[in-house]
Amino acid sequence: xxxxxxxxxxxxxxxxxxxxxxxxxxxxxxxxxxxxxxxxxxxxxxxxxxxxxxxxxxxxxxxxxxxxxxxxxxxxxxxxxxxxxxxxxxxxxxxxxxxxxxxxxxxxxxxxxxxxxxxxxxxxxxxxxxxxxxxxxxxxxxxxxxxxxxxxxxxxxxxxxxxxxxxxxxxxxxxxxxxxxxxxxxxxxxxxxxxxxxxxxxxxxxxxxxxxxxxxxxxxxxxxxxxxxxxxxxxxxxxxxxxxxxxxxxxxxxxxxxxxxxxxxxxxxxxxxxxxxxxxxxxxxxxxxxxxxxxxxxxxxxxxxxxxxxxxxxxxxxxxxxxxxxxxxxxxxxxxxxxxxxxxxxxxxxxxxxxxxxxx
Amino acid sequence: xxxxxxxxxxxxxxxxxxxxxxxxxxxxxxxxxxxxxxxxxxxxxxxxxxxxxxxxxxxxxxxxxxxxxxxxxxxxx
Numbered sequence: 001x002x003x004x005x006x007x008x009x010x011x012x013x014x015x016x017x018x019x020x021x022x023x024x025x026x027x028x029x030x031x032x033x034x035x036x037x038x039x040x041x042x043x044x045x046x047x048x049x050x051x052x053x054x055x056x057x058x059x060x061x062x063x064x065x066x067x068x069x070x071x072x073x074x075x076x077x078x079x080x081x082x083x084x085x086x087x088x089x090x091x092x093x094x095x096x097x098x099x100x101x102x103x104x105x106x107x108x109x110x111x112x113x114x115x116x117x118x119x120x121x122x123x124x125x126x127x128x129x130x131x132x133x134x135x136x137x138x139x140x141x142x143x144x145x146x147x148x149x150x151x152x153x154x155x156x157x158x159x160x161x162x163x164x165x166x167x168x169x170x171x172x173x174x175x176x177x178x179x180x181x182x183x184x185x186x187x188x189x190x191x192x193x194x195x196x197x198x199x200x201x202x203x204x205x206x207x208x209x210x211x212x213x214x215x216x217x218x219x220x221x222x223x224x225x226x227x228x229x230x231x232x233x234x235x236x237x238x239x240x241x242x243x244x245x246x247x248x249x250x251x252x253x254x255x256x257x258x259x260x261x262x263x264x265x266x267x268x269x270x271x272x273x274x275x276x277x278x279x280x281x282x283x284x285x286x287x288x289x290x291x292x293x294x295x296x297x298x299x300x301x302x303x304x305x306x307x308x309x310x311x312x313x314x315x316x317x318x319x320x321x322x323x324x325x326x327x328x329x330x331x332x333x334x335x336x337x338x339x340x341x342x343x344x345x346x347x348x349x350x351x352x353x354x355x356x357x358x359x360x
Numbered sequence: 361x362x363x364x365x366x367x368x369x370x371x372x373x374x375x376x377x378x379x380x381x382x383x384x385x386x387x388x389x390x391x392x393x394x395x396x397x398x399x400x401x402x403x404x405x406x407x408x409x410x411x412x413x414x415x416x417x418x419x420x421x422x423x424x425x426x427x428x429x430x431x432x433x434x435x436x437x
Contacts (some may be wrong), residue, residue: 034437145434147369152434167416168433172407177370180436190437216416218368218431223378227429230415237412285434295435299405314392 003092004046012029018046018300022093024205027051027114029102029130031078032178033190034120034197034263036068041198043086047205050086053115055079055101067188072171102126104247107133117141120194122179124171130163130248131156135241140204140213144197146176149186151193153217154231155200158214161213165237171250174330175279175298175323182322189221249329260328263315263340265352275312277301278346279327280319286350301330308336317342317349361385363392366429375401390419401426408432 007013007021024047028035031054042050050110058073058081072086079097086095100106102121111117111133119130119141127145134141140158144151156163196217203211218227235286268274276293279301287295296304298318308314315334318324321343328341363382369414372378389410397404402404409416 020420032437114377120437122435124433124435127435147432147434150434151368161420168407168409170407172433172435176405176407177433177435185436191406216431227414229429229431231413232416280403299407 003090007045007223009213013206014207019234020205020207021202024053025049026116026118026201027053027110028118029053029126030101030122031066031068031118032056032062032120032122033065033146034194035068035078035118036082036303037191037194038118038120038142038144038198038201039082039086040068040089041195043090043095045198045202046090046093047201049096049114051096051098051110052079052082053098053100053102053110054082055099061181062126065185065190066070067191070156087197102129103104104129104249107125107247107329108137110139111139114139116204118197118201119143120197122181124177125207125250127164128171129247132241132247134236135163135212136294142197142204144193146180146185146189146193148183149189150188151219151221152249153193153196153200153212153219155204155211155213158204158213160213160233162233163241165240166234167216167231169237172197173299174251175326176339178323180349182320186221192219192221205229241326258333260345265322265344265348266313268315268342268352270316271313273312275309276335276349277308277314277316277327278318279316279323280346282295284319284346286346288346288350288353290353296328298327301327303335305331310338312338314339315342316340317346320345361423362426363423364427365380365396368430369432369434370406371403371408371430373430374400374406384423387423387424388419389417389421392423393419396430406432 004018007018008015026047028038031052056078058076058078060071068082068085075101079099083097084121117134117139118336134157141156143154143156200212216229278295279298281297316324316327325341328339331339363384366379367375409431411429413427
């Protein structure tokens with residue numbers, strides 16, 4: 001077949017290897033920065049069955065790096081938009097778009113239908129869920145994660161190698177590590193890391209020797225430094241997962257939702273007696289230089305509830321409005337009902353404060 | 361013993377450098393963590409793993425190598 005001729009003439013792949021690729025079933029969790037390049041290359045390479053699970057929609061701010069999508073995809077579900085583009089790239093393969101969130105309820109029955117899982121998610125709840133479900137279903141999974149200009153790649157749960165929990169046993173506190181939408185990311189970085197992930201998927205399918213298992217590859221796009229660190233299997237981290245009767249989420253209250261009330265700049269001006277709560281990390285700038293602002297990073301909020309003034313209306317903010325939303329959810333679950341999310345993040349708030357109207 | 365310590369991701373933002381040298385002898389990884397938290401108190405609120413001579417090690421491990429790295433988990437995708 002002409003489409004795969006450049007694979008077939010490689011002595012390490014050949015027609016036999018290409019047949020393995022066409023029989024493989026790969027599930028990609030998340031069609032975002034990492035998922036896009038993974039999907040593009042796996043589709044082009046002729047992976048026979050691809051599953052894409054993503055509940056999110058394509059936004060304009062995604063297009064800087066999620067190059068599978070175009071302006072015409074805006075507002076569409078990512079799994080469905082990806083399938084549409086990928087079917088044009090390679091109509092000979094089968095693609096299943098699942099426009100849902102991966103949960104403790106659906107993960108196991110989904111993972112069972114595939115040979116390999118790819119973790120291109122953007123949050124720790126999903127990352128630990130992918131690890132645990134992959135262990136319970138005995139599937140290898142290819143891991144990639146990014147932060148600003150840096151990325152990590154590894155293959156977990158492969159041939160008795162380590163799992164993600166062997167590398168990071170304890171899930172970070174909710175909100176303590178920012179994601180791309182909060183701190184930004186270099187456009188090409190997920191392209192580089194995602195392409196490395198697709199490479200590992202192909203190596204696993206072809207049965208190549210040096211799969212990136214038991215090793216964590218760390219890449220820095222600013223310095224072009226690559227470090228590969230050895231990760232050992234810790235059986236107790238597997239037993240932790242295997243010992244449970246069913247999958248559990250890492251954040252115990254993640255499933256129960258509360259209604260977060262947003263507040264605008266105009267509405268702020270109408271409220272007396274405000275306590276501002278800055279849930280960013282100490283190094284984040286700019287600061288709000290007013291008396292009635294309390295700095296409590298999101299990860300510490302729950303243990304510092306005594307610092308909150310229950311007589312005041314609490315307005316929570318962060319850099320872009322994402323962590324503050326989580327903080328308001330947390331506070332409302334703790335009974336602080338007079339709490340609002342300042343949706344726009346710190347910059348519009350600083351601008352508004354220049355008018356000196358909120359310091360009461 | 362002179363240790364060369366590399367910092368990744370958010371950790372490098374806290375230490376404001378990607379690499380530095382530190383003098384420390386007869387110490388475990390946990391001792392090193394305490395020294396670093398003393399120098400950079402914000403590290404106390406962060407999750408990270410430490411690699412010694414390119415291998416992830418645990419708190420009880422004795423420091424025998426000169427090359428160490430502090431590695432935070434990344435969530436982005």
